[in-house]
Amino acid sequence: xxxxxxxxxxxxxxxxxxxxxxxxxxxxxxxxxxxxxxxxxxxxxxxxxxxxxxxxxxxxxxxxxxxxxxxxxxxxxxxxxxxxxxxxxxxxxxxxxxxxxxxxxxxxxxxxxxxxxxxxxxxxxxxxxxxxxxxxxxxxxxxxxxxxxxxxxxxxxxxxxxxxxxxxxxxxxxxxxxxxxxxxxxxxxxxxxxxxxxxxxxxxxxxxxxxxxxxxxxxxxxxxxxxxxxxxxxxxxxxxxxxxxxx
Amino acid sequence: xxxxxxxxxxxxxxxxxxxxxxxxxxxxxxxxxxxxxxxxxxxxxxxxxxxxxxxxxxxxxxxxxxxxxxxxxxxxxxxxxxxxxxxxxxxxxxxxxxxxxxxxxxxxxxxxxxxxxxxxxxxxxxxxxxxxxxxxxxxxxxxxxxxxxxxxxxxxxxxxxxxxxxxxxxxxxxxxxxxxxxxxxxxxxxxxxxxxxxxxxxxxxxxxxxxxxxxxxxxxxxxxxxxxxxxxxxxxx
Numbered sequence: 001x002x003x004x005x006x007x008x009x010x011x012x013x014x015x016x017x018x019x020x021x022x023x024x025x026x027x028x029x030x031x032x033x034x035x036x037x038x039x040x041x042x043x044x045x046x047x048x049x050x051x052x053x054x055x056x057x058x059x060x061x062x063x064x065x066x067x068x069x070x071x072x073x074x075x076x077x078x079x080x081x082x083x084x085x086x087x088x089x090x091x092x093x094x095x096x097x098x099x100x101x102x103x104x105x106x107x108x109x110x111x112x113x114x115x116x117x118x119x120x121x122x123x124x125x126x127x128x129x130x131x132x133x134x135x136x137x138x139x140x141x142x143x144x145x146x147x148x149x150x151x152x153x154x155x156x157x158x159x160x161x162x163x164x165x166x167x168x169x170x171x172x173x174x175x176x177x178x179x180x181x182x183x184x185x186x187x188x189x190x191x192x193x194x195x196x197x198x199x200x201x202x203x204x205x206x207x208x209x210x211x212x213x214x215x216x217x218x219x220x221x222x223x224x225x226x227x228x229x230x231x232x233x234x235x236x237x238x239x240x241x242x243x244x245x246x247x
Numbered sequence: 248x249x250x251x252x253x254x255x256x257x258x259x260x261x262x263x264x265x266x267x268x269x270x271x272x273x274x275x276x277x278x279x280x281x282x283x284x285x286x287x288x289x290x291x292x293x294x295x296x297x298x299x300x301x302x303x304x305x306x307x308x309x310x311x312x313x314x315x316x317x318x319x320x321x322x323x324x325x326x327x328x329x330x331x332x333x334x335x336x337x338x339x340x341x342x343x344x345x346x347x348x349x350x351x352x353x354x355x356x357x358x359x360x361x362x363x364x365x366x367x368x369x370x371x372x373x374x375x376x377x378x379x380x381x382x383x384x385x386x387x388x389x390x391x392x393x394x395x396x397x398x399x400x401x402x403x404x405x406x407x408x409x410x411x412x413x414x415x416x417x418x419x420x421x422x423x424x425x426x427x428x429x430x431x432x433x434x435x436x437x438x439x440x441x442x443x444x445x446x447x448x449x450x451x452x453x454x455x456x457x458x459x460x461x462x463x464x465x466x467x468x469x470x471x472x473x474x475x476x477x478x479x480x481x482x483x484x
Contacts, residue, residue: 035346096464097457098421104438104453108257180332187335188425191438201337207428210345217338224333 037211045215048200052219054114055196058189059182059227062118066125066182067175073126074133078159084134091127099124099185103192117194121186125178132174136167169242172235176228183224187216261450271443279444280451285434289455292433296420296463298355303362303415308408311370315404316396318375324368331364336422340429349430357429358422362415369411373404402476409471416467420460434459 073091077084097105102120110116140163148162190198200206200216207213236243263269268281314320343357377400385399401408424435437444437452444452472480 092464093461096417096460098417098424098460100421100424100435100438101453101456101460104449105457107453108450177332180329184333184335187337190337197335198337201335201341202428207341208345210342213338213341213345217335217342220335220338221330221333225329228329 035210036214040211041215044212048197048215048219051195051197051199051216052223054194055183055186055198055220056223058114058117058121058186058194058196059179059223062121062182062186063125063175063179065118065122066178067129069122070126070129071133071171073130074137075159077130077134078137088127088131088134091130094123095127100188100191103188107192112193114189114194116192117186117189117196121182121189124185125182128178129171129174132170132177133167136170137163139170140166165239168238169235172231172238176231179227179231180224183220183227187220257446257450258454260447261454264444264447264451265455269445269447271445280437280448285437285451285455288432288434288436289459291431292420292423292426292435292456292459293463295351295354295358295426295431295433296416296423298351299358299419299423300362300412300416302355302359303366303419304412306359307363307366308370311367311408311411312374312396312401312404314367315371315374316392316400321371324371328364328368331361334361336361336418337425337428340422340425344429351431354423354426354429354431358419358426361418361422365411365414365418366408367411369407369414370404373407373411374400376407377403403479405475406471406479409467409474413464413467413471416463417460420463424456 070091073087077087099120102123103116106116106119110119144162144166145158148158153161186196187198187201189196190202197216197220201213264280265285266282268278268284271277271279311324314324339357339360340354343353347353374396381399381403382395385395390398423431423433424438426433427436427439434452434455437448438456441449
């Protein structure tokens with residue numbers, strides 16, 4: 001009966017987990033000091049499925065949103081030169097505000113849940129993607145621009161057919177850095193009720209249960225590395241001339 | 248949860264929470280919040296941030312400068328930087344609390360871990376970027392290797408090195424916010440223990456954490472300007 005009361009106190013987030021942990025059949029109950037409980041891990045690995053999918057969705061949506069906004073800002077600053085520094089400063093402010101504080105600053109406006117998390121995570125990526133896009137555009141050799149102009153390209157054509165393709169390596173490099181940190185920071189989204197792998201760390205009972213934390217951390221880091229590998233492949237595929245030069 | 252809050256009203260409540268103690272329905276009549284508690288938690292957050300940043304600097308700065316000077320270990324540093332970015336802060340703090348113990352002594356090194364990769368890689372890159380001709384000239388003038396690092400490479404690498412320190416500071420102060428999970432009561436206490444401090448307290452915590460992070464970043468940006476030699480400023484402008 002007391003189980004029921006505790007369950008009520010635990011709320012709905014980790015209730016299911018709590019039921020498992022407090023049952024008499026808990027595998028590692030006899031060895032509570034064990035750092036990693038393999039029996040539990042084997043029996044419970046499926047509970048990480050949904051949070052992993054939620055986590056990945058959150059990260060991908062944030063990166064897409066962040067890339068879209070940062071890219072638009074960079075194109076704007078490329079045209080309107082005097083905006084470069086103010087935009088860098090503004091994205092810097094967004095980058096500096098700790099995500100967990102940012103979640104709750106937005107809470108009165110956007111409420112609990114995934115939308116708030118995605119907005120914050122996207123805001124966090126803006127500076128790095130914006131800055132790298134600007135660097136990429138600035139590094140385009142003047143000779144390439146002049147050649148394009150000589151071929152009769154308009155400014156718009158030069159931007160989309162010459163400057164941006166040549167800037168892809170830097171843009172993707174920025175995206176890779178953003179992806180790595182976003183995967184890690186998305187664990188904090190549990191505080192704003194957005195789910196993800198953070199629930200397996202901070203869900204009720206989990207905080208004192210290293211096995212669950214370790215598995216969640218391992219999934220987060222693998223996801224980061226996998227995403228990094230995907231982006232690296234994208235970079236290679238979109239810049240075939242680099243390989244040609246190397247080969 | 249209340250159904251609907253006009254945004255501005257909640258911010259008003261949060262500011263009131265920072266300025267004057269409020270009654271709470273879980274502490275048994277004891278008042279929470281107010282200026283003195285906010286200051287106490289803010290100081291604790293600054294303290295643990297400063298300690299962790301200092302520890303990260305002691306470990307990473309000399310190593311990064313040395314490796315940069317020798318030009319060795321680049322692949323290792325790139326890997327370390329990437330792995331460092333992918334470390335989930337929440338898991339790090341939770342594991343330290345669950346496996347090693349709670350308190351300032353365990354949380355400080357955990358936070359320092361987050362600061363080491365950016366300081367290390369930026370020190371390395373900063374020194375590597377120094378023109379080799381300048382270094383050769385210094386060597387020709389009879390400077391020792393240590394003097395070259397200290398008097399030539401480090402001054403020229405200040406902007407990049409400081410960039411790494413700022414990145415480390417941002418990561419550490421942000422993660423210090425969840426340090427209450429490991430028994431160090433920072434401003435994050437207002438956020439994490441919303442059942443005690445209420446929604447006003449939680450928003451108040453968020454406002455204060457954001458302000459502290461921005462202030463720290465501003466301070467370090469100022470320091471960077473002071474430390475950068477005038478000659479370098481001319482070049483970057």
